[in-house]
Amino acid sequence: MARDCSIANALEVLGERWTLLALREVLLGQRRFDQIVQQTGASRDILATRLRKLEAAGLLERRQYEQHPPRYEYHPTDAAKQLHTVLLTLMDWGDRHITQGPPPTVWEHSCGHELHAKVVCEHCGQPVELGESRAVRLGGQPVERTVSNG
Structure with missing residues (x-):
């Protein structure tokens, strides 16, 4: 299943x-x-x-x-508008890993600088990277936390 x-x-x-x-x-x-x-x-x-x-x-x-x-x-x-950041993140990934040469599309943020999407924690504002977060519920089921007795 x-x-x-x-x-x-x-x-x-x-x-x-x-x-x-x-x-x-x-x-x-x-x-x-x-x-x-x-x-x-x-x-x-x-x-x-x-x-x-x-x-x-x-x-x-x-x-x-x-x-x-x-x-x-x-x-x-509104649901579609919330996908804007997903598309920006996907575009940034494509620019870095797929597209040859300069990016075909460049966005500018309202601050005047070139925009590069980054996912950050809403609570602390720190960037979200693989290995710095963990699933606490997976497929609708709680994930058991393993404790190391070092």
Whole structure:
């Protein structure tokens, strides 16, 4: 039996090809279907399916802007806006480990400096690194803490 996991649950909505790129475009302000097609390179059929899935999951809101023929714009919900930092972190990882040459996209923070995403502990503000945190509940079950008697 597979482990109950929020990553797996999120991938049920976000894990298909083109989904994150469609979401990226909406978060960048591209609201109309043709704009999203152009900027992602996705086929129209696949993109329509991905946008419907994002709407059904509560990440996008579809709003009609023309009646004849009916045409719609896609707007991010608060849930989608919370994925902005996830996309920035994924982009930063891609810049460091996948993309050859200079990063194709650069963000600037409101402080005026180039933005590099970093995950920090909400409580103490320290960066979160592998080995500096531990699971206390895994798959819905408490994780037993092993005590060393050194």
